[in-house]
Amino acid sequence: MEERLQKYLARCGIGSRRKCEEYIAQGLVAVDGEVITELGYKIDSGKVTVTFRGREVKAEDQVLTTVMLNKPAGYVTTSHDQFGRPHVTQLVNLPGVRLYPVGRLDYQTTGLLLLTNDGDLTYRLTHPGHRVPKVYQALIAGEITSEEIRKLEKGVVLEDGFRTSPAEVRLVSMKSGNSKIEITIYEGKNHQVRRMAKAVGHPVLRLKRIQEGGLRLGTLKEGEYRVLSEKEIRDLKREAGGYVRNER
Numbered sequence: 001m002e003e004r005l006q007k008y009l010a011r012c013g014i015g016s017r018r019k020c021e022e023y024i025a026q027g028l029v030a031v032d033g034e035v036i037t038e039l040g041y042k043i044d045s046g047k048v049t050v051t052f053r054g055r056e057v058k059a060e061d062q063v064l065t066t067v068m069l070n071k072p073a074g075y076v077t078t079s080h081d082q083f084g085r086p087h088v089t090q091l092v093n094l095p096g097v098r099l100y101p102v103g104r105l106d107y108q109t110t111g112l113l114l115l116t117n118d119g120d121l122t123y124r125l126t127h128p129g130h131r132v133p134k135v136y137q138a139l140i141a142g143e144i145t146s147e148e149i150r151k152l153e154k155g156v157v158l159e160d161g162f163r164t165s166p167a168e169v170r171l172v173s174m175k176s177g178n179s180k181i182e183i184t185i186y187e188g189k190n191h192q193v194r195r196m197a198k199a200v201g202h203p204v205l206r207l208k209r210i211q212e213g214g215l216r217l218g219t220l221k222e223g224e225y226r227v228l229s230e231k232e233i234r235d236l237k238r239e240a241g242g243y244v245r246n247e248r
Ligand code: URA
Pocket: 104, 105, 106, 107, 109, 190, 191, 192, 193, 194, 195, 207
């Protein structure tokens, strides 16, 4: 059966379909030894050999696995880090299973991070049209006012001109001149929470993700992970599906 190369790569757990499109455009993918950069390219995966960064990839070998990690500070989630810093995948030890982070958390951000080889899940959770809520606890500098909370909720203009869509913000506490807030956002621009807080004059001091969709971090300690149940994955996919705006 023929399918688009990016869809096949996503099924192999390489990343979301969009990410796989980028990899194709970057010339990192070859079919039967020939580098393919055309995005509409179709393959019959039973008849060709596909390589990513020179290594053969296969959908059949994959036991679909998804884990929830409580990411500690000091780990990167990006695939290539120019400083060679520790990578979140080093915290997950499941023999024979290669997992990839779903989306990003900053180096210093802690909390809920999913890692999976289920390309469909990654696609659903990271596609900009799928408005899956993400909840963060943020310790921010200074005492935030109700007016600033309203601004964050309505949407603020970031330093690059991007206007954030509506969010929910709850003041949890104020202590020693700083504020603790809980913020729910439905999009995932780079460093979004940090940039939003800065836009209202309160730089983030500590940031932790505590929820994605209906999935809560719960009592997992930093550095610990657990494999999600089939039901949890089904629920996540259903939720993500429910938030689709512009499904391709
Ligand atoms: N927003 C941020 O600023 N950083 C993260 O790691 C996640 C969301």
